Every structure is written in structure tokens, then in C-alpha cells.
Amino acid sequence: MDVLALEHVTSTQGDFALAAHWAIPEGALVAVVGPSGAGKSTLLGAVAGFVAINAGRVLWQGRDISRTSPSLRPVSILFQDNNLFPHLTVFENVALGLRPSLRLTVAERQRVEGALARVGLVGLGPRKPAQLSGGQQSRVALARVLLQRKPVMLLDEPFAALGPALRKEMLALVAEICRETRATLLMVSHELRDAETIADQLVLVSDGVAHAPAPTQQVLADPSAALRNYLG
Amino acid sequence: MSDPARQARALALLFGGLVAVWLVMLNFGALGAVAFRAEGLTALRNSDWAAVRFTLLQATLSAGLSVALAIPIARALARRQFFGRGLLITLMGAPFILPTLVAVLGLLAVFGRSGLVNQVFDMLGLSRFNIFGLHGVVLAHVFYNLPLATRILLQGWAGIPSERFRLAAVLGFSPRDTFRQLEAPMLRDLAPGAFLVIFLICLTSFSVALTMGGGPRATTVELAIFQAFRFDFDMGRAAMLALVQFGLCAVAGVIAWRVALPSSLGGGLDRPVQRFDLGGRGLRLRDAALIMAGAAFLLVPLAMVVLRGAPHVAALPPEVWQATGRSLIVALGATAATIAMTLALAHAVLALGGKRGAGLEWLGLAALAASPLVIGTGLFLLIRPLANPRDFALLVTMLVNAGMAMPFALRLILPDLRAELTTQGRLATALGLHGWARLRIVTLPRLRRPLGFAAGLTAALSMGDLGVIMLFAEREGATLPMQLYRLMNAYRQDDAAGAALVLLGASLALFVVFERWGRGRAGT
Numbered sequence: 001m002d003v004l005a006l007e008h009v010t011s012t013q014g015d016f017a018l019a020a021h022w023a024i025p026e027g028a029l030v031a032v033v034g035p036s037g038a039g040k041s042t043l044l045g046a047v048a049g050f051v052a053i054n055a056g057r058v059l060w061q062g063r064d065i066s067r068t069s070p071s072l073r074p075v076s077i078l079f080q081d082n083n084l085f086p087h088l089t090v091f092e093n094v095a096l097g098l099r100p101s102l103r104l105t106v107a108e109r110q111r112v113e114g115a116l117a118r119v120g121l122v123g124l125g126p127r128k129p130a131q132l133s134g135g136q137q138s139r140v141a142l143a144r145v146l147l148q149r150k151p152v153m154l155l156d157e158p159f160a161a162l163g164p165a166l167r168k169e170m171l172a173l174v175a176e177i178c179r180e181t182r183a184t185l186l187m188v189s190h191e192l193r194d195a196e197t198i199a200d201q202l203v204l205v206s207d208g209v210a211h212a213p214a215p216t217q218q219v220l221a222d223p224s225a226a227l228r229n230y231l232g
Numbered sequence: 233m234s235d236p237a238r239q240a241r242a243l244a245l246l247f248g249g250l251v252a253v254w255l256v257m258l259n260f261g262a263l264g265a266v267a268f269r270a271e272g273l274t275a276l277r278n279s280d281w282a283a284v285r286f287t288l289l290q291a292t293l294s295a296g297l298s299v300a301l302a303i304p305i306a307r308a309l310a311r312r313q314f315f316g317r318g319l320l321i322t323l324m325g326a327p328f329i330l331p332t333l334v335a336v337l338g339l340l341a342v343f344g345r346s347g348l349v350n351q352v353f354d355m356l357g358l359s360r361f362n363i364f365g366l367h368g369v370v371l372a373h374v375f376y377n378l379p380l381a382t383r384i385l386l387q388g389w390a391g392i393p394s395e396r397f398r399l400a401a402v403l404g405f406s407p408r409d410t411f412r413q414l415e416a417p418m419l420r421d422l423a424p425g426a427f428l429v430i431f432l433i434c435l436t437s438f439s440v441a442l443t444m445g446g447g448p449r450a451t452t453v454e455l456a457i458f459q460a461f462r463f464d465f466d467m468g469r470a471a472m473l474a475l476v477q478f479g480l481c482a483v484a485g486v487i488a489w490r491v492a493l494p495s496s497l498g499g500g501l502d503r504p505v506q507r508f509d510l511g512g513r514g515l516r517l518r519d520a521a522l523i524m525a526g527a528a529f530l531l532v533p534l535a536m537v538v539l540r541g542a543p544h545v546a547a548l549p550p551e552v553w554q555a556t557g558r559s560l561i562v563a564l565g566a567t568a569a570t571i572a573m574t575l576a577l578a579h580a581v582l583a584l585g586g587k588r589g590a591g592l593e594w595l596g597l598a599a600l601a602a603s604p605l606v607i608g609t610g611l612f613l614l615i616r617p618l619a620n621p622r623d624f625a626l627l628v629t630m631l632v633n634a635g636m637a638m639p640f641a642l643r644l645i646l647p648d649l650r651a652e653l654t655t656q657g658r659l660a661t662a663l664g665l666h667g668w669a670r671l672r673i674v675t676l677p678r679l680r681r682p683l684g685f686a687a688g689l690t691a692a693l694s695m696g697d698l699g700v701i702m703l704f705a706e707r708e709g710a711t712l713p714m715q716l717y718r719l720m721n722a723y724r725q726d727d728a729a730g731a732a733l734v735l736l737g738a739s740l741a742l743f744v745v746f747e748r749w750g751r752g753r754a755g756t
Contacts, residue, residue, distance in 0.1 A: 050662075071662060077662050082656055082659055085673075102673055
């Protein structure tokens with residue numbers, strides 16, 4: 001059953017416009033690919049509520065969420081950078097996913113510790129983000145996503161600065177988390193290989209259109225003209 | 233379900249709007265009250281026009297001299313590296329928070345009737361000179377504003393990329409060529425702004441004119457308002473003068489708004505650019521002499537305040553300590569009000585954005601050209617029908633001080649808040665951080681440094697302010713600067729020296745405590 005639907009959505013900023021009209025089923029792992037500047041981030045921003053849409057509707061389980069403010073949408077999002085507050089500890093950064101007031105009960109503190117353990121950061125709670133490696137910082141952000149328990153996870157290339165091996169590790173972790181929480185994933189990807197490893201569907205964004213998702217294997221075996229252009 | 237993001241925005245606009253209304257009332261409403269209650273405007277006398285001319289003359293001279301002297305000093309400081317350079321530049325920021333009366337006492341100790349300079353003149357058999365009058369006012373203003381001008385220009389020098397100096401060295405530029413090609417264009421950009429800032433500051437000069445001016449021939453408009461109000465109780469004339477003062481400030485303010493005002497409060501000045509045009513021995517000696525003369529002009533009067541005051545602090549009468557307590561309350565109250573109002577206004581500016589946001593920002597900065605005496609007179613007249621204005625002396629002083637400090641606080645806080653919003657606004661929004669939680673968890677910790685600096689500045693300015701309180705207070709209920717003024721007027725020199733040192737210490741301590749707080753545990 002489709003849970004997230006974009007109904008004749010268009011978003012215009014200056015002379016840039018993006019259009020989308022499709023839906024994805026629950027639990028799908030979708031990669032968004034396409035040339036830079038095509039509007040991949042705009043697509044995620046529209047779903048998350050950071051980019052205004054001029055026409056159409058964003059639907060969640062049939063409910064219109066186009067006017068809902070970001071924190072009330074059923075989505076968690078990781079941006080390309082600035083995913084952690086540098087002045088807060090790792091523990092506090094993760095705890096924000098549970099309680100934005102940071103006033104936690106004992107049980108909630110245990111859940112935060114549990115999330116840190118799940119991503120392999122036991123004992124690093126008191127540190128500041130600057131004291132961690134890039135990979136560890138990504139894990140902190142993922143631990144927070146885990147606690148947020150939102151049904152849709154949006155990744156706007158948060159691992160772009162990591163090396164290939166580390167990025168693969170993170171994507172594996174993302175896939176595990178999505179499976180555990182039965183979340184639907186929409187991730188922007190620059191590397192088609194990354195998309196291949198975890199995504200079961202591909203959305204190609206080009207020429208101002210976010211094309212409907214199609215099964216990854218099928219798309220790669222028989223690329224459309226637009227995708228062939230992108231792949232070169 | 234209620235939407236927290238929209239609630240937070242509405243709250244920001246509500247509080248920002250309230251602050252805006254308050255500022256409009258303070259900056260324009262008070263003037264209206266003066267005009268309305270005056271029961272007919274009285275025509276200005278010849279002496280009032282003399283005050284207008286004197287105000288413009290002293291402001292022009294003060295600003296012109298400050299900038300003209302700052303150019304060689306800043307130039308020497310920019311290209312030399314020496315022990316204590318950082319400290320000297322830090323000290324150049326000190327006059328900004330130095331209470332006017334303390335500066336005046338320091339200057340009198342050096343240039344006054346029995347000051348150091350006249351002692352030397354005596355020894356040389358020259359006749360003593362009299363400091364009071366135009367040159368005294370200008371001297372005090374230059375003392376105050378030369379460091380400000382130097383810091384503004386130094387920032388200009390720091391802003392010239394070091395690669396240009398390297399290129400100049402490769403091309404074999406002489407110091408004169410370097411000046412013409414690299415430094416003069418920067419000065420053309422910055423000097424007019426520096427001149428205007430200082431001109432604006434001197435335009436509303438009250439306590440310097442009160443203490444250094446000499447009778448009717450050296451009276452500023454601000455001082456004339458005070459005299460018309462306090463001595464003649466001639467509301468019509470006070471109102472007329474207030475309108476004139478408002479007009480002067482408005483014109484100067486609009487011009488200053490056109491010429492982008494430089495911000496003098498930024499950091500990064502303690503890192504000298506590597507220079508290759510250091511010239512020979514002669515140039516080095518000249519730079520050293522300039523720097524030392526500048527430092528002496530600044531430091532000797534301050535040292536005199538400390539030396540003269542120290543023996544008398546212990547024997548100060550209790551009124552001085554009571555006044556100190558009152559001043560501390562005023563300063564802390566003004567600081568809290570300024571920070572709260574600035575945060576509210578800054579959030580509203582960013583929430584509105586665009587032209588309307590800029591308009592709101594302009595309103596916050598408008599107090600830069602406002603006259604505290606006009607505002608004070610207006611508030612006095614507004615309160616009078618309802619209650620005895622004397623009962624509100626401290627509260628009014630606190631609120632007017634808060635309004636006066638706001639432009640500086642806004643300039644310090646708004647850029648950082650804007651930066652915080654662009655880098656981490658989306659993250660905070662995505663996590664549902666809104667309103668108070670966001671302020672407590674994200675905004676305040678991230679803005680600690682500018683907040684601490686703004687708070688320190690406000691507290692010190694307010695501690696040392698002698699202005700509105702002079703309109704309101706009676707014998708009792710004086711603040712420390714007012715008490716000090718009384719001691720000076722009563723020729724109680726020793727007590728005055730002691731009180732000046734207490735005032736200096738309190739202002740500096742307030743500044744240092746807040747500023748340190750801002751630096752501690754600053755978020756990385």
C-alpha cells in the first residue's frame with residue numbers, strides 16, 4: 001500500500017521548478033539520483049516541509065500534510081552537514097530526538113543509552129561532536145533518527161564527506177535501522193553504486209521532473225534515455 | 233493539533249512588536265509629549281542658537297580631529313609588531329565603557345588648572361592655560377573617540393589581504409606608494425563612517441559639556457535642554473530645544489545611515505599582517521613615537537585617576553557607597569532589559585525578513601541618534617500628571633539606558649543569530665525545537681559570546697551614565713555618577729577622586745564579569 005504520495009506537486013524557486021507525481025509503498029528503500037542542481041534536495045525539502053510547494057499535495061496515509069510544519073510531519077531528516085549541535089554533548093544531541101526539552105525520565109535516559117549502543121557508541125555520550133571522527137558523528141545522527149521513530153527517513157547525502165568504505169558501512173546501518181523500524185527511506189545519492197547496494201527503487205530527477213520510482217535492478221538493466229544521459 | 237513552529241513565530245512577532253512599540257514611544261513619543269505639554273513653544277533666544285552653533289562646531293572638530301589623529305596611529309599599529317600590542321589594542325576599547333566623569337577627572341588631572349601640563353608650564357615660566365571651554369570639550373571628546381576611530385581604521389587595515397602587501401613588496405612599492413595604492417582607498421571607504429559615528433556621539437554630548445564647557449559660550453543643545461528644564465523650568469523652551477536637537481540627530485542619523493557605518497566591536501585585530509614595507513630606522517622611530525604618544529594620551533589620565541583616587545577610597549562617605557549600590561541596580565536592570573529586548577527584536581527581525589525585517593532593525597538602531605535628555609524630558613512630562621516623577625528616577629534611568637545600549641547590543645547579537653539560524657535553523661526545526669526550549673538549548677548557548685559582550689557593554693555604559701538622572705533625582709536617590717558630579721561641584725576633591733576610582737572599578741568589573749561569562753565554555 002502506498003503511504004507517501006506526491007500529488008501533482010510543483011515547487012518553483014526563481015526560474016527553477018520541480019514537478020513530481022507519484023507514490024511509494026510502505027517500507028520501500030528509495031534512492032534519488034540525478035545531476036547536481038536538478039532538484040534532488042528540493043524534492044526532499046518538499047517532503048520534509050522546508051521547501052514550499054506551489055501546487056499539488058503531499059499526502060501521508062491519505063492525509064494532506066502539505067501545510068504541516070516540519071517537526072509534525074512523519075519524517076526524520078539528515079542534511080548534508082550541520083546534523084549535530086556542536087555545543088551539546090553526544091548524549092544531548094541524541095536525546096533531542098526523544099525530547100526537544102532535554103528533560104528526560106530515567107527510562108528515557110536508558111533509551112538514549114540504548115540507541116547509542118545500537119550504533120556502536122557505548123561510553124561516548126559525554127563527548128562533544130568535535131571530539132569524534134566523521135564516521136562517529138554520522139552514527140550519532142543515526143542514533144537520534146533511531147529514537148525519533150519516524151515512519152519516513154530522509155537522507156540528503158549526510159555521508160558525502162566520508163570515504164567509500166565508511167559510507168558503505170553507514171548505508172548498511174541505515175538499511176538495518178529501516179528494517180528494524182519498518183521505516184520508508186528516501187535518500188539522495190551521488191554514487192549509483194551506493195544506490196544499488198541498499199535501494200530497491202530509484203527516482204531519477206532531471207530536467208525539472210522527479211520521475212516515478214522504478215525497481216533498481218530493472219532500471220539499471222534497461223536505462224531510460226534520461227538516465228543514460230545522466231550516466232554518460 | 234496546534235503547530236509549535238507557528239506558535240513560536242507568532243510569539244517572536246508579538247514580543248518583537250512590543251519592543252518596537254516601546255522603541256517608537258521612547259524615540260518619538262517622548263518628543264511628542266514634550267511638544268504637546270509645552271503649552272505653546274517659546275521662541276529660541278540668541279543663546280539657544282549659540283548652543284546649536286557650538287554643538288555643531290564641537291562635534292565637527294571632535295570627529296575631525298579624532299579621525300585625523302587616528303589615521304597615523306592606526307597605520308603605525310597596523311604595521312608594527314611589539315610586546316604588549318594586543319594589550320594596547322584591547323585598552324583602546326576601554327574608553328568606550330569608561331564613565332564620562334572618570335575620563336573628565338583624569339583629563340583634569342593632566343590638563344586642568346593644577347594638572348601635570350600646567351605644572352610643567354609653571355616650571356618653564358609659561359602662563360597656565362585654561363582647559364574649560366571649546367578646547368576642553370573637544371579634548372575630552374577626542375580622548376573618548378580617538379581610540380574608537382583607531383580601532384575602526386585598524387579593522388580596515390586588517391581587512392587588506394596580506395597578499396596585496398606581498399604584491400606591493402614584489403613591485404617595489406615605497407611606503408608612500410603603499411599608502412596611495414592600498415591604504416588610501418580603504419581610508420576613503422572607512423573614514424567617513426568613522427567621522428559620522430563620532431559626530432553622532434558628540435552631537436548628544438551632555439556630561440562632557442556640563443563639566444568641561446565654560447558657561448553660555450560653551451553649551452551644547454543637550455545641556456541647554458537640561459538648563460531650560462531644571463533651572464528655568466521653561467517647558468516651552470525645553471520643548472523647542474528638544475525639537476531642534478531631534479532635528480539635528482535625525483539629519484545626522486539619516487546621513488550616517490546612507491554611509492554604511494563601520495562596526496568597531498569585532499575581534500581579530502590582534503593579528504598583525506606580515507608586512508614588507510617596514511622602511512628604515514627613521515620610519516620605525518616615527519611609528520614608535522606615534523604609538524607611544526597615543527598610548528600616553530590614553531593611559532596617563534587613567535593612571536592619574538587611579539593614583540589620585542586610591543588613597544581616598546577607604547575614607548569615602550556612606551552616601552557614595554549607597555549611590556554605588558543604586559547604580560549597580562540600575563546597571564543590572566538595564567542590562568537585563570537590553571538583552572531581553574534585543575533578543576526579542578532580533579528574533580522578530582529574522583522572522584519577518586525582507587524589507588519589513590530591515591525596517592524593524594532600523595528602529596532598533598535609531599536610538600543611536602536619539603537624545604537621552606529629550607527622552608528623559610518627555611518621560612518626565614508623561615509621568616507628571618500621574619505621579620511624582622522623582623519616584624521613578626531610577627526606573628526611568630534604567631529604561632533610557634537600556635534603550636541607548638540597544639543599538640550596540642543589536643549589532644553584536646543579530647549577525648550571530650542570523651548565522652545560527654542559517655547553519656542550524658533547519659536542524660532545530662526538524663527536531664521540533666521551538667520557543668523557549670530552542671532559546672534555552674540552542675540559541676543562548678550558541679550566542680553566549682556576543683551576549684556576554686553586549687551585556688558587559690550595557691552594564692558598564694549604564695553604570696557610568698550621567699544624563700537622564702540629572703533631570704529626575706533630588707538630593708536623595710542619586711546614582712554614583714551623579715554623586716560624583718556633586719562632589720566635584722562642591723570642590724570635595726579627595727572624595728571626588730575616591731568616588732571616581734570606585735566608579736571606574738565598578739564599570740570595568742561589570743564589563744569584565746559579563747564578558748568573561750561570555751567567553752567561558754563558548755560552544756565550538
